[in-house]
Amino acid sequence: MRRKAKCRRRLGVAGHVTRNYDVYSFSCTSCLRMAYDVVNVNMSEKPDWLFDKNPNGKVPVLEVDGGDTLHDSFVIAEYLDEKYSYRPLHSRDPWKKAKDKLLIQLFNKVINALYKLFLDPNNLDKQSVDNIIGELIVFEEELDARGKPFFGGERPGMVDYMMWPWCERSDLLRIMGGDRWCLSKQKFQKLMEWRNAMKEDDAVKESYLEPNLHAKYFKSRLGGYPDYDILV
Structure with a gap:
């Protein structure tokens, strides 16, 4: 029986769950069962201390005991x-x-296309x-070739x-343009099954937001006043 990993350090993650790149960090820390604290940052009014942690003034930022920091999601x-x-998480x-x-x-091609929309x-x-569909075909075929659910x-x-x-935010296309923009379940059977399986993952559940909340956030952002307190 494998023991649950013990982390001597308690990590700090500065970011916000509404921001796509920050969720990478939240999911990884949750998946690896590490103790960590989250500090949500209002990116419209960046605090001075954020620039001390990351000169670029961007999130996420990972801080360990002693104050050492890392930034960049990947x-x-x-x-x-x-x-x-x-x-x-990576193959050895x-x-x-x-x-x-x-x-x-x-x-990244899919990310760039979605972000523009x-x-x-x-x-x-x-x-x-x-x-977007053209770029996703590669991933449908790759998942099928691997023969596993993930x-x-x-x-x-x-x-x-x-x-x-x-992929969690892909439902925004349906909200923005109606059911005609939904992916074909026949053409993307493996990715649809993968998406459903991911929603059942414990680490994903910790940061998952319903499509209507994502839509509400992006609407506020387009209006010039991003609602970073959308979960409060």
Whole structure:
């Protein structure tokens, strides 16, 4: 029987659950069963101390005992995975790990396409959605080829957690443009099954927000006054 990993340090994560990149860090710390504190930051009125932690003034920021900090979502996720090995998120096989990192990089195309639509719903049309669908086909085929419920195998791994925040927000397309923008269940059967399975993951449940809350947040952001207290 494997023991639950013990973390001598209590970590601090500065960010906000409404921000996609911050959820990567929240999910990884939850998945690796580490004790951590979250400090939500109003990015419209950034506190001075944030720039002391990260000169770029961005979140997320990871702080450990002693005040040492890291920033950048992927750097934080990889550090946590290597430092606290309760359940490795990356494959320990160098080749598989490298292939997974390429897959994560490839997903940036989906991220960029979705982000443009979320920030400017006027760009939502058949062509823009077709572009996203075209990029997702690679992931449908890859998941099918791996023959497991998750990209990480029987349980979610680094690829799964890096993709999830944006897939969670994919329902915004339906809210913005109606059911015609929903992905085809026949064309993306594996990804649909994957999405349902991810929603049952304990780490995902800790930061999951319903589509209407995401829609409310982006609406406030488009109005020029991001509602960072949406969960209060």
